[in-house]
Every structure is written in C-alpha cells, then in structure tokens.
Amino acid sequence: MVRILFFGKLKEITGKREIKANNYRTLNELKKFLFQKYPDLKKETFFIAVNQKIIDKNVRLKDNDEIALLPPISGG
Amino acid sequence: MKYLTNKKITRKFIYEILNKKDDKSGSFIIFTGKVRKDKIDKNFVKEIIYESYEKMAEKEIDKIIKKAKKKFRVREIIVKHRIGKVKLGEIAFFVAVFSAHRKEGFSAIQFIIDEIKKKVPIWKKEILSNEKYRWKEEENV
Numbered sequence: 709m710v711r712i713l714f715f716g717k718l719k720e721i722t723g724k725r726e727i728k729a730n731n732y733r734t735l736n737e738l739k740k741f742l743f744q745k746y747p748d749l750k751k752e753t754f755f756i757a758v759n760q761k762i763i764d765k766n767v768r769l770k771d772n773d774e775i776a777l778l779p780p781i782s783g784g
Numbered sequence: 785m786k787y788l789t790n791k792k793i794t795r796k797f798i799y800e801i802l803n804k805k806d807d808k809s810g811s812f813i814i815f816t817g818k819v820r821k822d823k824i825d826k827n828f829v830k831e832i833i834y835e836s837y838e839k840m841a842e843k844e845i846d847k848i849i850k851k852a853k854k855k856f857r858v859r860e861i862i863v864k865h866r867i868g869k870v871k872l873g874e875i876a877f878f879v880a881v882f883s884a885h886r887k888e889g890f891s892a893i894q895f896i897i898d899e900i901k902k903k904v905p906i907w908k909k910e911i912l913s914n915e916k917y918r919w920k921e922e923e924n925v
Contacts (some may be wrong), residue, residue: 715837716907717919758913760840776837781904783865784817784877784897
C-alpha cells in the first residue's frame with residue numbers, strides 16, 4: 709500500500725489531503741488511476757515527489773512509499 | 785520543525801541573532817520577506833496562509849544551507865519560514881548569514897533566497913479583503 713498526499717489547489721480538487729492505494733506497481737499506473745478518479749487533475753500543472761524526492765520519470769513503487777502531488781511552488 | 789514555524793518572527797528573535805557572539809564574522813546580513821498589500825482588481829491581500837509539505841520542506845532547506853555553506857564559505861546560516869496564517873506586514877520568510885566578509889555573505893543570501901523560493905514545497909493562499917482567496921502560482925519561474 710502507498711500513501712498519496714495532495715497539497716494546495718490539488719487538495720481542493722480531490723477534496724482530500726491524503727488517500728491510500730493498493731496494487732499499483734509503478735508511478736505511471738498510479739497516475740492513470742488518479743486521473744480516472746479525479747479527472748480535473750489533468751488540467752493542473754504539478755510535480756510528483758516519491759518519499760520527498762521529485763521524480764520526473766516512471767519508477768517502481770514499493771510498499772509504504774509516500775507519493776506527493778505538488779503544485780508549482782510559491783513560497784518566500 | 786527546524787526551519788518552518790507557526791510562530792511570529794519577532795524583533796526579539798532577530799535581536800538575539802544579532803547579538804550572537806562570533807568574533808570571526810565581520811559581516812552579518814539579514815533578509816526579511818513580509819506579506820505585501822498587493823492589489824488584485826478592487827481588493828487587496830490582507831493575509832496569506834502558507835501551506836507546506838513539511839517533511840520535504842525541512843529536508844530541502846537543509847540541503848540548500850549545506851550547499852550554500854560549501855559554495856560561499858560562509859560561517860553560519862539561519863532560515864525561518866512561517867506556515868499557517870501570516871497577516872499583512874508580518875515577516876513570512878527570514879534568512880540571516882554570518883560571514884568573514886560581506887561579499888560572500890551577499891552572494892550566499894541571494895542564492896539561499898532564490899533556491900528556497902524555487903525548490904522548497906511551500907504554497908501561498910492569498911486571502912483578499914473581500915474574503916475570497918486565490919492560490920498564488922508560478923510566481924517564481
């Protein structure tokens with residue numbers, strides 16, 4: 709099982725701060741599931757972090773991984 | 785939380801840093817970023833709610849500080865970033881750099897500010913005077 713976290717505007721789109729998911733072996737499979745579950749995510753720009761590290765390619769997911777969907781950063 | 789805080793960044797806090805004893809630092813530079821009264825249509829920003837992915841933000845700030853220390857050979861770097869509600873005029877972002885000379889201090893502080901704004905997962909939700917809000921995006925590209 710992996711945890712998926714949503715931040716900023718993305719949290720409002722999904723209506724959730726966090727969800728859990730099973731049976732997704734890769735990040736691409738998980739993304740496909742998220743786009744099906746929350747179609748409005750497709751319109752948004754975001755980055756994905758796996759275990760607090762930005763990942764820009766498909767990777768294999770492990771049990772207990774923490775996946776975060778991050779909108780463009782605007783701190784400071 | 786080491787770098788993120790939900791408490792006000794006060795004058796007392798800044799004063800305590802200013803009084804730190806370090807005989808080898810000839811230069812002490814501070815930057816404070818405050819909530820600005822931006823005008824949006826007929827309204828203005830009255831406060832900002834900062835949201836963060838705390839676990840990652842702490843790690844990223846730590847990396848940036850280590851990199852800046854190595855790159856510019858400064859003696860000490862202090863970073864604080866507010867999360868939660870920050871009112872107009874309050875300090876949201878604070879950076880202090882101690883160094884032997886001013887030149888490396890100025891280069892380091894510029895680098896740290898830019899890197900934090902670019903890489904640390906923090907988001908601004910601007911609350912307007914008409915009680916509406918907007919997520920600020922892509923300001924730092």
